[in-house]
Amino acid sequence: MIYADNAATTKLSRTALNAMLPFLEELYGNPSSLYAFGQKAKDAVELARENIARCMGCSPREIIFTSGGSEADNQAILSAAAIGRKRGKTHIISDTIEHHAVLHTLKKLEKEGFEVTYLPVDKNGLVRAADVAAAIKDSTCLVTIMYANNEIGTIEPIKEIGELCRKRGVLFHTDAVQAVGHLPINVENDNIDMLSASAHKFHGPKGTGFLYAKKGVALQNLIEGGAQERGKRAGTENVAGIVGMAASLSEAVENMESTSKKLTALRDRIIKGLSQISHSALNGDERMRLPSNVNFCFEGIEGESLLLLLDDKGICASSGSACTSGSLDPSHVLLSIGRVHDVAHGSLRLSIGEDITEEQADYIIKAVGEVVSHLRGFSPVWRDLISGKREFIL
Amino acid sequence: MALYSEKVMEHFRCPRNVGVIENADGIGEVGNAKCGDIMKMYLKIDNDIITDVKFETFGCGSAIASSSMATELIKGKPVSEALALTNKAVAEALDGLPEVKMHCSVLAEEAIKNAIEDYYAKRKEK
Numbered sequence: 119m120i121y122a123d124n125a126a127t128t129k130l131s132r133t134a135l136n137a138m139l140p141f142l143e144e145l146y147g148n149p150s151s152l153y154a155f156g157q158k159a160k161d162a163v164e165l166a167r168e169n170i171a172r173c174m175g176c177s178p179r180e181i182i183f184t185s186g187g188s189e190a191d192n193q194a195i196l197s198a199a200a201i202g203r204k205r206g207k208t209h210i211i212s213d214t215i216e217h218h219a220v221l222h223t224l225k226k227l228e229k230e231g232f233e234v235t236y237l238p239v240d241k242n243g244l245v246r247a248a249d250v251a252a253a254i255k256d257s258t259c260l261v262t263i264m265y266a267n268n269e270i271g272t273i274e275p276i277k278e279i280g281e282l283c284r285k286r287g288v289l290f291h292t293d294a295v296q297a298v299g300h301l302p303i304n305v306e307n308d309n310i311d312m313l314s315a316s317a318h319k320f321h322g323p324k325g326t327g328f329l330y331a332k333k334g335v336a337l338q339n340l341i342e343g344g345a346q347e348r349g350k351r352a353g354t355e356n357v358a359g360i361v362g363m364a365a366s367l368s369e370a371v372e373n374m375e376s377t378s379k380k381l382t383a384l385r386d387r388i389i390k391g392l393s394q395i396s397h398s399a400l401n402g403d404e405r406m407r408l409p410s411n412v413n414f415c416f417e418g419i420e421g422e423s424l425l426l427l428l429d430d431k432g433i434c435a436s437s438g439s440a441c442t443s444g445s446l447d448p449s450h451v452l453l454s455i456g457r458v459h460d461v462a463h464g465s466l467r468l469s470i471g472e473d474i475t476e477e478q479a480d481y482i483i484k485a486v487g488e489v490v491s492h493l494r495g496f497s498p499v500w501r502d503l504i505s506g507k508r509e510f511i512l
Numbered sequence: 513m514a515l516y517s518e519k520v521m522e523h524f525r526c527p528r529n530v531g532v533i534e535n536a537d538g539i540g541e542v543g544n545a546k547c548g549d550i551m552k553m554y555l556k557i558d559n560d561i562i563t564d565v566k567f568e569t570f571g572c573g574s575a576i577a578s579s580s581m582a583t584e585l586i587k588g589k590p591v592s593e594a595l596a597l598t599n600k601a602v603a604e605a606l607d608g609l610p611e612v613k614m615h616c617s618v619l620a621e622e623a624i625k626n627a628i629e630d631y632y633a634k635r636k637e638k
Contacts (some may be wrong), residue, residue, distance in 0.1 A: 420548065422572035426524060440547045441572030448548070463548045496530045498541065498552040498568040 120478050123434045124319075124410055125268050125469035127356065130362070138323065139363035149355050156291040159357045166364030173371045174313070174330055175304035180290050180335045182329045182347050183335065187295035187316030188219035189340065190329035192311040193351075194291045195223045195262060197331070197338040201289070204257025209257040211288075213237040213245045214454040215272075216264055220293050221312075221450075223263075233257075242403035243272035243455050251282050265297035265313075268419035268490065269438055269467055270402030271411025277290060279294035280309025288385060289335065294341040295319055295327075296408060299370035299377070305330055317363035320370045326359035377472050381409035384470060384479045388412045391483030393435065395490055396504070399512045401452060412468040413438075415457055416510045418500030420465045427489040428466075435480060437467040460499065461511050515571060517607035524576035528584050531566040541543030543623045544615060549575045553583070553623040553625055560591050567623070574606075574613040575620075581605050582620035591631070594624055 119127070135256035141162060147153075150464075153358035164178070171178040184190045196208075202208055212224055214236045224234045235253045239245055245263050254261070261283050266273045275293055291312035297303060299320025305313055312335060316327040331337050343352025369379070389400055389412055397417040416424070421439030428435050438449025440463060447453075448462035457465075468482065494500040502508035516524070530542035543550040549571030556564035565587050567579040580603050586594040599617035603609045609617055 400582070418570070420571050420575075423576060426521075426573045430525065439548045439572070441549070441575075459548055496527070497570040498550050499570040501532075501568060 120433045120474070120482060121401070122468040122470050122474070122482065123436050125271075125408075125467065126436060127324065128317045128321045128471060129473075130318075130323055131366050131369055132364040134322050134366035138362040139339030140197065141361055145357075147275075149357060150346065153500045155506070159355075163355050163357055166360045168233040169364040174298075175306050175366050176330055176344045177333065179348075180305075180330055180333055182331060182350050183355060184327045184329055184351060185325055185356070186327035187293065187314050189294050190316075190327050191217070191219040191291075191452040192223050193329055193337060193340050194314055194331065195220065195227070195260065196260075196337065197339065198260035198291060199227050199230075200338045201336055202232075207257045207259035207261070208232045209238065209255055209259065210234045211250060211253045211258060212252045212262075213239055213263055215239050215243055215267055215269075215451045216262070217268055217293055217295065217299060220262055220264070225433055239272075239454055241456050242406070243267055243270045243451065244402075244403060244406065245274050245279070247275050247278040247282060250279050251286075254283075254286050254288055258286075258288050258372070260291060262291040262293070265294035265303070266301065266408050267402070267451060268296045269449055270413045270455065271296075271408035271469075272402045273406040273408065276310065277308045280311075283311075299367050300374070300408060301408065302374065305332070306364045311335055316402050317359065317366060320366055321362040322366035323359045325355055326363045347508050371483045373472075378409045378484070379456050380466075380472065381470060381474075384474055384476065385409055385412055387469070387476070387479050388468060388482060391480070392486060394483075395487055397510055398490075401455060408469075410469045410471065412466075412470070415452070415461045415512060416464045416466065416490050417461055417502055417510060418497045421463055421465050422485075423493055424464070424466055425490055427492065428485060431485045431489070432484055436467040437471070438467065439463045458511060465489045515610060517609075518579070519581075519595040519605075519607040520577040523580040524573040527569075527576055527580035529566050529580065529587065530568070531568045532568065532619075533564060536566075536627075537628075537634065538565065540623045540626030540628070540630055541555075542619055542626055544619060547615070549616065549619060551575065551577070551579050551619045551623040553627040553630060555627045557591060557611055557622075558596060562586050562591060562594055571616065572616065574609050574611070577606055578602050578609070578616045578620040579623070582617075582624060583607040586624060591628055595628055597621060597624060 147156035296314040421437030422441035452462035564568040
C-alpha cells in the first residue's frame with residue numbers, strides 16, 4: 119500500500135508511540151491528583167508543554183491542550199469574538215478557503231450578529247496581505263487566515279498578515295493544522311496571536327491538539343468543569359496523547375529540513391509526471407506550497423471513481439469531488455480558486471509522507487495516468503470534449 | 513464496512529455494456545446538474561425488444577455501477593419492461609446503495625426512460 123493521504127492523517131511515529139506507552143500502561147495517574155503517582159503524569163504533561171512551546175517559539179503558559187485542531191479553531195475564534203463583543207467590535211476577516219472548523223464557527227458568529235468578510239483568494243489560493251489591510255476597520259476584532267491550505271497546499275503570507283494586524287491592533291489567528299511540524303514556524307517572528315494545531319497531522323496521536331494563545335489574550339472556555347489547563351479547558355488531560363504529541367512534534371521539527379527537502383523533490387517529480395496527462399492542471403501555488411501536497415484536476419472524469427480505482431492499485435488518496443464529500447457540491451477551495459464545477463469534480467489530492475520512495479512516486483504517476491485514461495474511455499463528457507461538442511477548460 | 517457492496521464494486525471495476533452504439537434507435541442523456549454526474553444510454557431496438565444497450569457515464573462508483581447494472585437488467589427485454597424498471601430495482605440488484613448515493617440509481621432509471629422516449633420520438637418522425 120502507498121499511503122498518500124497524509125493531509126488527512128499520518129502514521130504515529132515510533133518515537134511518539136514509545137513516549138506514550140508508559141502513560142497507557144503503568145503511569146495512569148490523574149495529573150490533578152496530589153500524590154506522587156499523579157504528579158508524575160502532571161510532570162509529563164508540563165514537560166510536553168515546554169517542548170511544544172520551544173518548537174513554536176513561545177512560553178509554555180501560552181499553550182493550551184485541546185482535543186485537536188477543530189477544538190482549537192473554535193476556541194480561538196469564539197474567544198476573540200467574545201473579546202471583541204465586550205469592546206463593541208463585531209467584525210471578523212477571514213477568507214473563502216478556510217477549513218470548515220473555521221468557516222462553520224464564523225457562520226455561527228454571523229447568526230449571532232457578527233459581520234464576517236471572506237476575502238477572495240487568487241487563482242493559486244493566495245490571500246493578498248493588501249486585501250487584509252484594506253478590509254480592516256475600526257470594528258474589526260479578529261483576522262483568521264490559515265497557515266497552509268489542506269487541499270491545495272498553498273502557504274499563505276502569514277508573517278506579512280500578522281505584521282499588519284499587529285500594527286492595526288487586531289488579533290490574528292491562524293489555523294496551522296497543515297503547517298505545524300512541516301514548515302518552520304515561530305509565533306513571535308510570524309506575528310501570530312493565536313494558532314491551532316493537531317497532533318495527528320505530524321505523526322502524533324489522534325484526538326490531541328493545542329492552541330497557542332499569546333499572553334494577554336483572554337480565552338473563553340468551550341468546556342466547563344475542572345481547573346485543568348489553567349481553567350481554560352476542563353477535563354482530565356489526555357496524558358499519553360499530549361506526551362505523544364510533544365514527542366512527535368520535537369521529532370518533526372528536528373528532521374524538518376531533511377524531510378522537507380526529500381518531500382519537495384518527490385512532490386515536484388509527481389507534479390511533473392502528472393502534468394504529462396492531457397487536459398490536467400495543478401491546483402495551488404507552485405512555489406508557496408506544502409512539501410507534501412500534490413493536487414490536480416483532470417478534465418472529463420469524476421474524482422470518486424478515480425479514488426476507488428487507485429485504491430484497487432494500492433494507493434490511498436483524496437479528492438474534492440462532490441461525490442466524496444457527502445454533499446452535492448465539490449470542494450469550496452477548488453471553486454474559490456476558480457475551478458468550475460465540472461473540473462472540480464475531477465480532482466485528486468496526493469499528500470505524500472517521509473516513507474515514500476522514488477519508485478513509489480513513479481508508480482503513482484503511472485497508476486493515475488492509467489486510471490484517468492480508463493475513466494475517460496467511457497465518459498460522455500470526455501467524448502463531447504474530444505469531439506468538439508464541448509470546449510476544453512484545461 | 514466498505515462504502516459499497518461487493519456487487520457495486522464488481523460492476524464498477526468491470527462495467528458491462530460500456531460504449532456507444534452507432535445509429536442507435538434511442539439515445540438518452542441525463543445529468544444531475546448539481547452533483548455533476550452524467551449518464552448516456554444507447555439502445556438498439558428490434559420488434560419492441562431491446563437487442564443491445566450501451567452506456568457512458570461520468571460519475572462516481574455508484575453511478576458507473578448503476579448504469580452497468582441497469583443495462584444488464586434491460587438487455588433482451590421488451591421495451592415495456594425496460595420502461596417499468598425502477599431505480600429501486602437497480603439498487604436492489606446491486607445489493608443496495610448508500611442512502612446518499614440513491615440518486616445515482618435514479619439517474620440510471622431516467623437515462624433508460626429518456627432513451628426510450630427518444631426511440632418513440634424517432635419512430636414517429638419516420
